[in-house]
Amino acid sequence: MPGLSHRICVAPMMECTDRHQRYFMRLITRYAVLYTEMITVAALLNGDRGRLLRFDRSEHPVALQLGGSDHVNMASCARLGEDFGYDEININVGCPSPRVSAGRFGACLLYEPETIAECVAAMCGAVDIPVTVKTRIGLDRDESATRLYELVGLAGQAGCTTFIVHARNAWLDGLSPKQNRDVPPLRYEAVHALKRDFPQLEIVINGGIRDMRDVRGHLHHCDGxxxxxxxxxxxxxLIDVDREFYGADGEPQTRAAILRRLLPYVERQIAEGVPLSAITRHILGLYRGRPGARVWRRKVCEGSRVPGAGAATLREIASLVEEWTPPARRVSV
Ligand SMILES: Cc1cc2nc3c(=O)[nH]c(=O)nc-3n(C[C@H](O)[C@H](O)[C@H](O)COP(=O)(O)O)c2cc1C
Known part of the structure; x- marks a missing residue:
């Protein structure tokens, strides 16, 4: 079975895909590639590296996403990531936030494909793990593929063989980062065409994918x-992705079994001083679409705030919800 295969990936998301969320996701899928939140080179070079880069060994395969544009700093940070044990370094060329653009990284780099290529070359020279790029299909109202193709062409020559493409333009002018995730229209065909035009590169499609049917459809056109x-x-x-997309055997785990496997981690983290809510905020959606989902969310939120709450609290809530959701009845995805 593959060590790092981008067939299914979980997107980098600030305030969401921290180490606790990734640990939890890993209990659901063993093989999907998990991404960190974006970490800027400035934070990494000047901040607490141990805190920023720390992850659990079970999270592999896990990719570190970097935000930056100075090739020397990007190469140094890529090396730090490799030394910490990450499986891949990803460059953020998709974030449209004005603060990020002011720092000359994120989506605005689609205006500077040479800068990205320079970063890719320096980073590939500094590490042995793959260096990948996550980008948008274009900028502002320009619906041509010119910038994307320039970027992919140059970064491809510089050593990047995997591109993750959010199938929307980023409108740097006039939309907030949140609006930029929904307002610019999805144009999947542009990503499918990119794969046709660069068949030798691995192209992973992103944006608005809601279920496994969507995934199957895209995998006829893209690699991941x-x-x-x-x-x-x-x-x-994601409960079925290991068997469907990675050839794994075995029965899918129930939600209750996933929770049981999370509890020792919860206990360890609490012993280290991590508040329960820092973990439980990522598991509120576990029962989504099931009877008891709302009670689960409410009780986990309330229970996590109680002083001294820990794994036992979670176990109690889970058994209450499980009484309403017989394990044999799994939601079909
Ligand atoms: C809360 C949030 C934070 C995000 N943070 C990042 C980030 O740090 N780096 C990045 O490349 N994309 C980030 N994104 C964009 C996602 O990676 C993804 O490209 C986008 O949400 C579209 O995919 P989706 O429709 O499947 O959510 C973020 C998205 C959300 C919703």
Whole structure:
């Protein structure tokens, strides 16, 4: 079975895909590639590296996403990531936030494909793990594929063989980062065409993918599919991906079994001083679409705030909800 295969990926999301969320996702899928939140080179070079880069060994395969544009700093940070044990370094060329653009990284780099290529070359020279790029299909109202093709052509020559493409333009002018995730129209055909025009490169499609039917459809045209918000809001959606896309055997785990496997981690983290809510905020969607889902969310939110709450609290709530959701009845995804 593959060590790092981008067939299914869980998108990098600030404030969401931290180490606790990734640990939890890994209990659901063994093989999907997990991404960190974007970490800027400035934070990494000047901040607490141990805190920023720390992850659990069970999270493999896990990719570190970097935000930056200075090739020397990007190469240094890629090396730090490799030294910490990450399986891949990903460059953020998709974030449309004005603060990020002011720092000259994220989506605005689609205006500077040479800068990305320079980063890719320096980073590939610095590490042995893959260096990948996550980008948008274009900028502002320009619906041509010119910038995307320039970027992919140059970064491809510089050593990047995997591109994750959010199938929307980023409108740097006039939309907030949140609006930029929904307002610019999805144009999947542009990503499918990119794969046809660069068949030698691995192209992973992202944006608005809601279920496994969507994933199957895209995999006729692209090498992989990346899910963001839906995977976060409804993590059990990924329960079948190991068997369907990675050839794994075995029965899918029930939600209750996943929770049972999470509890020792919860206990360890609490012993280290991590508040229960820092973990439980990522598991609120576990019962999404099931009877008891609302009670689960409410009780986990309330229970996590109680002083001294820990794994036992979670176990109690789970058994209450499980009484309403016989394990044999799994939601079909
Ligand atoms: C809360 C949130 C935070 C995000 N943070 C990042 C990030 O740090 N790096 C990045 O490349 N994309 C980030 N994104 C964009 C996602 O990776 C993804 O491209 C986008 O949500 C579209 O995929 P989806 O429709 O499956 O959610 C973020 C999205 C959300 C909703």
């Amino acid at each position: 599919a990346m899910l963001g918000r839906e995977a976060y809001a409804n993590p059990y959606l």
